[in-house]
Amino acid sequence: AQSVAQPEDQVNVAEGNPLTVKCTYSVSGNPYLFWYVQYPNRGLQFLLKYITGDNLVKGSYGFEAEFNKSQTSFHLKKPSALVSDSALYFCAVRLYTGGFKTIFGAGTRLFVKA
Amino acid sequence: DAGVIQSPRHEVTEMGQEVTLRCKPISGHDYLFWYRQTMMRGLELLIYFNNNVPIDDSGMPEDRFSAKMPNASFSTLKIQPSEPRDSAVYFCASTVSLSGNTIYFGEGSWLTVV
Numbered sequence: 001a002q003s004v005a006q007p008e009d010q011v012n013v014a015e016g017n018p019l020t021v022k023c024t025y026s027v028s029g030n031p032y033l034f035w036y037v038q039y040p041n042r043g044l045q046f047l048l049k050y051i052t053g054d055n056l057v058k059g060s061y062g063f064e065a066e067f068n069k070s071q072t073s074f075h076l077k078k079p080s081a082l083v084s085d086s087a088l089y090f091c092a093v094r095l096y097t098g099g100f101k102t103i104f105g106a107g108t109r110l111f112v113k114a
Numbered sequence: 115d116a117g118v119i120q121s122p123r124h125e126v127t128e129m130g131q132e133v134t135l136r137c138k139p140i141s142g143h144d145y146l147f148w149y150r151q152t153m154m155r156g157l158e159l160l161i162y163f164n165n166n167v168p169i170d171d172s173g174m175p176e177d178r179f180s181a182k183m184p185n186a187s188f189s190t191l192k193i194q195p196s197e198p199r200d201s202a203v204y205f206c207a208s209t210v211s212l213s214g215n216t217i218y219f220g221e222g223s224w225l226t227v228v
Contacts, residue, residue: 032215043118043205043219044157051214090157094215099169100145102209102217104157 002027004093006105013081014113021076021108023091032094033074034102035065037087044090050074061085081112116140118220120206126226132194135223137206138187147217148181148191149205157205163189164211196227 004025013019025031032051036044048059055067065076076089091105119138127133139146147162161171163183171181178197183189193200203222209215 034216036217036219043207043221044217046216046218049214049216092217097170097172099162099164100211100215101147101159101162101170102215103159104149106156 002093002095002103004033004091004103004105006089006091006108008108009106010109010111012111012113015083016080019078019081019085019110019112021089021091021110023074023076023105025072025074025091025093027093027095031074033065033067034092034094035059035063035074035076036090036092036104038090038107039087047076047089081110083112083114086110086112118206118208118218120204120220120223122223123221124224124226126228127196129197129227130195131227132192133196133200133225133227135191135204135206135225137189137191137220139189139206139208140218141187143208143210143218144186145209145211145215146183146189147205147207147209148189149207149219151203151205151222152201160191193225196225198227201226 034049035047038044048057050057050067058064088107090107092102121136148160151157160173161181166183181191205222207217207219209217
């Protein structure tokens with residue numbers, strides 16, 4: 001079955017340290033991959049996406065993600081975490097089921113401690 | 115652009131009552147999605163439309179749920195009769211198919227069924 005997985009429910013990191021939020025996928029064909037962020041009591045906001053081209057994708061708020069085809073991964077990274085980065089992060093993949101739909105991983109809660 | 119607009123933002127209703135959630139997608143977007151978010155099940159895709167036509171409703175939990183999109187600028191998600199287990203945040207989202215499918219979310223409708 002086509003799916004996206006986020007193996008960590010929660011990631012804790014100290015402010016100023018690098019952060020990684022993991023995502024793996026299982027899709028047929030070339031994947032369209034996304035990262036979204038959700039702040040409390042808000043809708044999801046787009047961070048970045050991979051469609052084709054350079055495996056390192058840069059997005060909003062200093063985030064980047066690396067597409068690794070052999071490992072079927074699309075991990076989200078940031079060189080230096082901020083307390084304000086604390087939020088719920090979702091990895092997502094686009095699928096085709098008669099039309100294009102996007103399904104989301106379970107989400108990873110990021111806590112950045114000052 | 116005003117973004118995706120959802121109403122009501124919050125609703126508390128009694129079990130057995132009909133609930134109607136409304137969504138206005140971003141103008142020009144040809145895809146509209148309804149998602150449900152709960153602690154237990156995460157973010158689930160309920161149904162999506164392309165050019166006002168329902169494409170995939172496999173995520174709709176049961177016959178009590180129905181969704182319509184009478185025109186390009188309006189969609190409804192209806193629950194009749196509502197049950198306490200329907201309590202969740204319901205998100206509407208939209209996208210343009212040619213954009214790589216970056217999805218834009220509304221702020222959500224927070225439903226509590228007592």
